[in-house]
Structure formats: C-alpha cells, structure tokens
Amino acid sequence: MKTDKRKALLGMVLIGVALAVLPFLVGQGLGNSWVRVLDFALLYVMLALGLNIVVGFAGLLDLGYIAFYAVGAYLYALLASPHFGIHWPAWAILPLGAMVAAFFGILLGAPVLRLRGDYLAIVTLGFGEIIRIFINNLNAPVNITNGPQGISQIDPVRILNTPLSKPLDIFGLGVPSVYLYYYLFLLLALLVVFVSIRLEDSRIGRAWVAIREDEIAAKACGIDTRNVKLLAFAMGATFGGIAGGLFAAFQEFVSPESFGLMESIMVLCMVVLGGMGHIPGVILGGLLLAILPEALRHGAVPMQQAAFGKVLLDPESLRMLLFGLALIAVMLYRPAGLWPEARRKRELARPSPQPPSRGRG
Amino acid sequence: MDTFIQQIINGLVLGSIYALVALGYTMVYGILGLINFAHGEVVMIGALTALTVIKLLANSGLPGVVVVLLGLLAAIPACMALGFTIERVAYRPLRHAPRLAPLITAIGVSIVLQQLAMIFWGRSYHAFPPILPTTGRDIGGAHIMDLQIVIVLLAAAIMAGLMLLINKTRLGRAMRATAENPQIAGLMGVNINTIISATFLIGSALAAVAGVMVSANYSIAHYHMGFILGLKAFTAAVLGGIGNLPGAMLGGVLLGLIESLGAGYVGDLTGGFLGSHYQDVFAFFVLILVLVFRPSGLMGEKVSERA
Numbered sequence: 001m002k003t004d005k006r007k008a009l010l011g012m013v014l015i016g017v018a019l020a021v022l023p024f025l026v027g028q029g030l031g032n033s034w035v036r037v038l039d040f041a042l043l044y045v046m047l048a049l050g051l052n053i054v055v056g057f058a059g060l061l062d063l064g065y066i067a068f069y070a071v072g073a074y075l076y077a078l079l080a081s082p083h084f085g086i087h088w089p090a091w092a093i094l095p096l097g098a099m100v101a102a103f104f105g106i107l108l109g110a111p112v113l114r115l116r117g118d119y120l121a122i123v124t125l126g127f128g129e130i131i132r133i134f135i136n137n138l139n140a141p142v143n144i145t146n147g148p149q150g151i152s153q154i155d156p157v158r159i160l161n162t163p164l165s166k167p168l169d170i171f172g173l174g175v176p177s178v179y180l181y182y183y184l185f186l187l188l189a190l191l192v193v194f195v196s197i198r199l200e201d202s203r204i205g206r207a208w209v210a211i212r213e214d215e216i217a218a219k220a221c222g223i224d225t226r227n228v229k230l231l232a233f234a235m236g237a238t239f240g241g242i243a244g245g246l247f248a249a250f251q252e253f254v255s256p257e258s259f260g261l262m263e264s265i266m267v268l269c270m271v272v273l274g275g276m277g278h279i280p281g282v283i284l285g286g287l288l289l290a291i292l293p294e295a296l297r298h299g300a301v302p303m304q305q306a307a308f309g310k311v312l313l314d315p316e317s318l319r320m321l322l323f324g325l326a327l328i329a330v331m332l333y334r335p336a337g338l339w340p341e342a343r344r345k346r347e348l349a350r351p352s353p354q355p356p357s358r359g360r361g
Numbered sequence: 362m363d364t365f366i367q368q369i370i371n372g373l374v375l376g377s378i379y380a381l382v383a384l385g386y387t388m389v390y391g392i393l394g395l396i397n398f399a400h401g402e403v404v405m406i407g408a409l410t411a412l413t414v415i416k417l418l419a420n421s422g423l424p425g426v427v428v429v430l431l432g433l434l435a436a437i438p439a440c441m442a443l444g445f446t447i448e449r450v451a452y453r454p455l456r457h458a459p460r461l462a463p464l465i466t467a468i469g470v471s472i473v474l475q476q477l478a479m480i481f482w483g484r485s486y487h488a489f490p491p492i493l494p495t496t497g498r499d500i501g502g503a504h505i506m507d508l509q510i511v512i513v514l515l516a517a518a519i520m521a522g523l524m525l526l527i528n529k530t531r532l533g534r535a536m537r538a539t540a541e542n543p544q545i546a547g548l549m550g551v552n553i554n555t556i557i558s559a560t561f562l563i564g565s566a567l568a569a570v571a572g573v574m575v576s577a578n579y580s581i582a583h584y585h586m587g588f589i590l591g592l593k594a595f596t597a598a599v600l601g602g603i604g605n606l607p608g609a610m611l612g613g614v615l616l617g618l619i620e621s622l623g624a625g626y627v628g629d630l631t632g633g634f635l636g637s638h639y640q641d642v643f644a645f646f647v648l649i650l651v652l653v654f655r656p657s658g659l660m661g662e663k664v665s666e667r668a
Contacts, residue, residue: 061461111649111653112649112652112653114653114656115656119599119603119652119657119658121396122595122596122599122652123648125592126596126645126646126648127649129641129645130642130645130646133638133639133641133642136638137638261592268465269465272461272462272464272465273465276459276461313480317476317479317480320472320475320476321472321473321477323469323472324468324469324470324471324472324473324476325473326469327465327466327468327469328450328451328466328473331458331462331465331466331469332451332454332455332466335455335458335459335462336462
C-alpha cells in the first residue's frame with residue numbers, strides 16, 4: 001500500500017518535471033511555433049474536458065459548445081481592449097467570464113431540458129449558430145462586437161504587473177511569451193483536470209452518469225434530474241468561458257470566425273475520439289486533435305515534394321482530408337474511442353442484447 | 362403587398378428544396394435513428410456533377426431544358442452510388458456501436474467529401490450557364506420565373522411519388538416495418554440491409570434533384586454549399602418531427618417561408634435594428650420555440666420515454 005502511494009507520487013513528480021521542461025525541449029527541437037501549438041492544445045484540453053462534463057458524464061449531446069468559448073472570449077475582449085477603452089485585469093475578467101458563460105449555459109439548458117438525444121443536439125447547434133451570428137452582426141446600429149472584423153489589441157494577461165506577451169528576463173535568460181502562456185495554461189488545465197476528477201467521483205458526478213445511463217431510473221432513485229442536468233450545462237460552460245477568456249488574451253484578437261460550428265464539432269470529436277466520459281482519454285483526444293493537424297500541415301509540403309517532386313495538394317486541404325479519414329477510421333476500429341473507460345469497454349465487449357432501435361438517448 | 366407575394370414565392374421555392382433534402386434526413390433517421398450528417402454533401406456533389414455535365418453540353422446546341430435534364434440524369438446515379446457507399450463504409454459497421462460513433466463517422470465523411478470536392482472542382486464558385494429560359498409571369502405585382510414554378514411543381518410531384526412508394530408498394534411497407542421495429546421486421550422476412558440500402562438510394566436521388574434545383578435557382582454552386590443547406594434541411598426535418606415524412610415536407614416548406622419572410626420583414630419589424638443577415642437566427646429561433654412547446658416537432662408522434 002505504502003509503496004503504491006510512493007510510486008504514484010514518484011510518477012506525478014516525473015510527469016510534472018516532464019511537463020515543466022516540455023516547452024524548452026519542443027522549442028529547442030522544433031522551434032517556438034510548436035510551443036504555440038502546445039498552448040493551443042492545452043486550451044483545447046480545457047474545452048474538451050468542459051464538453052466532456054455535458055456529453056461524456058451527463059450524456060447530453062451538445063453541438064453548440066463553442067458558444068460558451070465565444071462568450072468567454074468576447075467578454076474578455078470587450079473588458080480589456082481599446083474597443084470600449086476598458087482595461088480590467090485578467091484576474092477580474094476570467095472568473096466573471098466563467099460566471100457569464102455559466103449563465104448562458106443555464107439559459108440554453110432551461111428551455112431544452114425536456115428534449116432528448118438528437119433534438120437536443122440540433123437545438124444546441126442552433127444556439128451556437130445564433131450566438132455566432134449575433135457576434136457577427138452586432139456592429140450596427142450600435143457597435144458592440146465590431147462585427148466580422150473582430151476586436152484587436154486585447155490586453156495580455158499580467159502577472160505581478162508583468163505582461164505575458166513580452167519575453168520575460170530571468171537571470172539574463174529571455175523566456176519567450178509562448179512559454180509563459182504555456183505555464184499559465186498548464187496550471188489552469190491541471191486545475192480543470194483536478195476539478196473534473198473530483199466532480200466525477202462526487203455525488204453530482206454519479207448523478208450525471210446515472211442520468212446518462214437511464215434517466216427514468218435516475219429520477220426514480222431520487223435524483224432531481226432537471227437541476228442536475230442544468231448543473232452539467234453550467235459546469236461545462238464555465239470551463240468553456242475560462243478557456244475563451246484565455247484564448248482572447250493569448251491571441252490578443254478575436255473574431256467570429258473562430259467560433260463556427262466546425263469548432264464545436266472539433267471539440268466534440270476530441271471528446272468522442274478520446275473516449276467519452278473518461279478523463280485521460282479526453283485529454284489524449286484533445287492533445288491529438290490539436291497537434292496532429294498541425295503536424296500534417298507542416299509535414300505535407302516537404303513530403304509531397306519528396307514523393308512527387310511538386311506540391312499536388314495544398315496542405316490545408318490535405319490536412320482536412322486526412323483528418324476526416326482519421327475520424328472515420330478510428331470510429332470504425334475503436335467505436336468507444338482511443339482510450340475508453342474500463343466499464344464502457346466491458347459493456348461493448350459483451351454481445352449487445354439491445355437491437356439498434358431508434359430513440360435511444 | 363407585392364413584396365409579400367414575392368417573398369411567399371421565394372419561400373415556397375426554397376422550402377420545396379429544403380423539403381426534398383429533409384426527406385433524405387428523415388427517412389434515414391426513421392430507420393436507423395442516425396443523423397446522416399453527410400447528406401448535405403451528397404446534395405453538393407449532385408449539384409456539382411450536374412453542373413459539370415451541363416457546362417460540357419452548354420454549347421452543344423441542344424435545348425437548355427434537355428441539357429439540364431441530362432445533367433440531372435448524371436447527378437442522380439452519382440449521388441445514389443455515393444449514398445450507398447457512405448452507408449456501407451461508414452454506418453453499417455457501426456450499427457451496434459455507441460450512438461455517437463456513427464455521428465462522428467458521418468462528420469468525417471462530410472469533411473472528406475467536402476475536401477475531395479474542393480480538390481476536383483476547386484475553391485471557386487461555379488456559375489450556372491444561362492441556358493434556361495428566363496421567362497416569367499406577373500402575379501399580383503410579383504414576378505415569378507417559370508423556373509420557380511417548375512421547381513415547386515417538380516418537388517411536389519416527387520414528394521407525391523415518394524408517398525405512393527412508401528404507402529402503397531411492397532418496398533414501402535417493408536421500409537415502414539423496418540422503421541417500426543427492425544428486429545420484428547427481420548423476423549417477418551424483410552431483408553433489413555436491403556431496405557436500409559434502398560433508403561439511402563432514394564434519399565440520395567432526392568438530394569441530387571435538390572442539388573440541381575438549388576444551383577439552377579441561385580445560378581451558383583460551390584464545394585461548400587452542402588453544409589449550410591444540409592443544416593437547414595435537418596432543421597426542417599426536426600421542425601416537422603424527425604422520422605415523419607409528411608412532417609419533413611411541412612417543415613421544409615415552413616422553414617423556407619419563415620426564412621424568406623423573416624429576411625424580408627425583420628428590418629421593418631425591429632425598426633432597422635436587425636437586418637436581413639439575421640435570416641439564419643430567425644430559422645433557428647423558430648426551431649427552438651417549436652421544440653420547447655412541442656418537443657417532438659410539429660407532426661412527430663409523441664415518442665414514449667425510452668431510456
């Protein structure tokens with residue numbers, strides 16, 4: 001028992017050290033643009049874990065999740081940019097963004113709680129599109145979001161009055177901005193992971209899983225399904241809102257383009273591909289889908305030149321093509337995801353007594 | 362008043378196209394309980410295939426109507442083959458998998474088709490050659506193109522034919538039985554796999570027709586057109602009650618009317634605060650309202666609470 005604990009502690013320390021030196025290794029080996037990719041991967045992990053609460057734990061298919069990311073990002077952009085001339089500190093906006101996103105989560109959740117399965121999916125999708133269209137068009141007659149041009153010159157996150165957007169000078173060693181954001185995002189991502197794990201094991205987490213497995217049985221067991229589902233929407237939205245605020249601060253620019261349906265689908269793919277409801281799986285899914293397309297983009301041109309002597313397909317379309325094929329292949333060969341929950345794996349291994357009947361949600 | 366009639370007519374045309382696409386979604390959903398996300402891309406492939414043929418024959422001296430018909434004749438088998446293949450490759454192996462798995466493959470298929478179309482047809486917008494007669498008539502101060510009348514009538518005829526097929530033929534009965542309960546239908550001697558393939562074939566043929574209609578009506582086609590069209594058509598199917606064929610038709614026509622009337626009048630109604638680019642918001646907003654008050658759609662039967 002004691003050696004197990006010690007082993008676990010040792011493992012954690014090793015992972016911690018690895019995560020701490022990772023940006024330096026990546027930055028030295030592949031260049032700083034890859035550290036930027038890592039930063040985005042961490043943001044996506046936060047998003048995927050947020051959506052995992054809604055889709056993975058509570059089993060509510062949400063196709064408009066990116067709307068909460070957009071809410072968080074735009075709130076940050078409006079409260080910390082020259083657009084309105086307001087410059088609040090990040091530490092005030094991020095919690096506020098989380099709260100506003102949670103409010104939007106409840107706003108979406110309240111009317112759609114009666115819907116099940118695919119109806120829920122299409123309504124959440126509509127909600128996501130509505131938010132995006134409003135952001136896109138709220139530049140007239142009163143300019144709130146600056147429309148399709150987006151908002152630029154957003155303030156970076158400052159820690160102890162040091163902006164993270166400039167290289168930090170530590171003992172004559174310049175640490176670039178992307179490294180600083182990496183550590184900030186890593187900390188917050190770890191916090192999100194921690195909250196997710198604690199939620200999963202909590203009374204609420206078990207209530208979510210119960211609703212996912214059988215809503216009527218859950219109700220019969222005394223679970224207030226309405227409030228518990230609302231809580232799932234609100235919690236998921238909170239993570240999305242925080243990630244959105246960080247995204248705005250990191251990019252220093254937001255525009256409606258970043259919040260399309262494709263982004264929602266991307267995050268959903270991370271959750272499902274990794275293994276719905278299984279936190280390590282979802283983290284894996286987020287990292288893979290954030291990093292692999294970038295790798296494809298960078299590798300596509302040299303590989304084609306080596307193989308054919310010229311560039312046949314532009315890297316962007318090749319990237320999407322391979323991405324689509326990968327989605328199909330992974331689902332065909334591992335329908336429960338790359339790293340599914342042990343319980344779900346057992347369920348699938350058993351010959352299914354259930355016919356493929358419709359309406360199962 | 363003339364704007365009103367004009368918008369009603371535009372809405373009807375758009376609505377009949379939505380209805381044809383929505384039928385494809387709703388038939389597949391009725392039988393498999395699956396959102397066939399790739400259906401919009403089938404429409405796109407149909408439109409671009411037909412357009413390629415039409416462009417080839419545009420200067421051949423054949424009458425425009427014949428050329429368009431030939432294009433349609435090329436698009437229908439192409440789309441049917443595509444729909445059949447999609448089902449075989451991406452959905453059939455996953456029939457007993459968790460519910461979200463086929464949704465993800467559907468998204469994957471959608472992305473792949475879009476990229477392939479972009480590689481074959483390029484990123485640019487393709488204009489529909491001006492070979493169709495542009496004659497029209499004036500009704501109550503509104504101008505209606507003959508093309509629009511043809512689209513609405515053709516769509517109505519196809520839908521009537523589909524209803525006959527579903528309600529009167531052996532195949533239709535087998536399809537209804539499979540939708541009701543695949544297991545029992547199988548025990549009664551229905552070959553479920555054949556029925557599912559037939560469903561995809563019919564839905565894809567309808568999608569091909571819809572694709573040609575869209576590109577003829579708006580004189581344009583491009584690799585990205587399927588996505589938003591599919592989304593709207595799916596919305597229409599849900600609006601009418603997914604899995605219900607008359608519901609899909611009603612939902613399609615209603616959505617078309619809502620969109621064009623909404624786009625035409627939203628500016629006046631809100632004193633210019635919201636412009637016509639809020640068209641899509643309108644469609645989704647109505648959808649959400651309908652679902653909140655009638656969670657199974659306008660014509661959907663009340664689905665018993667199943668876990």
